[in-house]
Amino acid sequence: MQVKMAKNYGFCFGVKRAIEIAQKNKDSLTLGSLIHNPKEIERLERDFNVRVQDDVGAIESHSSVIIRTHGIPKNDLALLKEKGAHIIDATCPYVIKPQQIVEKMSAKGYQIVLFGDANHPEVKGVISYSSTPPLVVNSLEELQGKKLGKKVTLVSQTTKQTPKLLEIANFLITRCAEVRIFNTICNATFDNQEAVRELSQEVDVMIIVGGRTSSNTKQLFHIAKEFCTDSYLVEDFNDLDPAWFRGKRLCGISAGASTPDWIIEGVREQIAGF
Structure with a gap:
């Protein structure tokens, strides 16, 4: 392989x-x-x-x-x-940035809209700095129908997808008198997502390596799945199924931001041996 x-x-x-x-x-x-x-x-x-x-x-x-x-x-x-x-x-430091923004802007009376998973520890930490009632949404659909203030500040969980953040920003701009938008998605997240988007269009099967509870890993998997139907998320080489690779020629591999090299290399070696 x-x-x-x-x-x-x-x-x-x-x-x-x-x-x-x-x-x-x-x-x-x-x-x-x-x-x-x-x-x-x-x-x-x-x-x-x-x-x-x-x-x-x-x-x-x-x-x-x-x-x-x-x-x-x-x-x-x-x-x-x-x-x-x-x-x-x-x-x-990329997480500290939205904490500081939320604290500063909420103190100025802005309603905080945070694009992220309400149950994620990063999001729980960020919204704790808001002195006004924050609104956490994980999609544009979740935002529709919500009561919005005249002054809104939009921030994002650091591991979200930029196109989806833009959808929410456009929605807010047409409905609020004042919208302050802060792109708090980190550069590494953006680069990893773009690399997966590119590679998953070239290969027959795509493997994403990382923790199943990792937000950025799940984002990589969802992007890969958009372009390569045969995409799979594994925590290490023990999760690999040889059946995934039958009849396949080229396998692409990426990994979440919290996945160490020793795990990635173990997956790569196992797949190369099929």
């Missing part, structure tokens, strides 16, 4: 930075999973004793706590400070 890798894939700047921070701070806790890749989380716990704690209330005073790449809600951060925790901030 011939294999072709996407032009851009795998670890982004924010994830690389977070992994390096975790490895330098052995025996620490992370409030929630540091990144959305269970295999890499297992490696950090096994090799560096960096453990996940999902309940901020269960963290003991003066513990060393790493803030996940997706950030945490403002109240959780305040609670950690009250506990006297040693806070090590691994929040991606």
Whole structure:
């Protein structure tokens, strides 16, 4: 089986930075999973004793706590400070940006519209900085019929697709007196998505490697599926099914921003051997 890798894939700047921070701070806790890749989380716990704690209330005073790449809600951060925790901030700078925008614009009286998944930790963290009631929508359809203010600020989860953000922006512009639009989709996300869009039109089968709970990985998979019907999402080589590759000539591979090279290489080697 011939294999072709996407032009851009795998670890982004924010994830690389977070992994390096975790490895330098052995025996620490992370409030929630540091990144959305269970295999890499297992490696950090096994090799560096960096453990996940999902309940901020269960963290003991003066513990060393790493803030996940997706950030945490403002109240959780305040609670950690009250506990006297040693806070090590691994929040991606691209996530800090929408937090700051939401805090600033809501203080000026703007209604916040956030394009994203309401259940995603990044989104929960960002909207916690809003002093006005925020509106979170995952599609243009979800926005239609919602009550909108005269002054609106639009931001996006960092891993969303730019064309869909533009759809929402156009909708708001025709219905609100004032709309402030901030493109908070990170460059790495855009580059990875464009690379998948291009490669999935060339190949017979497409494999996306990454955590199943990773937003940016799922976005890559949805884009691949648009252009290549035989597209599959796997966490590592154990998820590969030889039947997917029968009668196929060329396989494309991409990976989410929180997928380490050692997992990607394992998938590539397995497919090349079919």
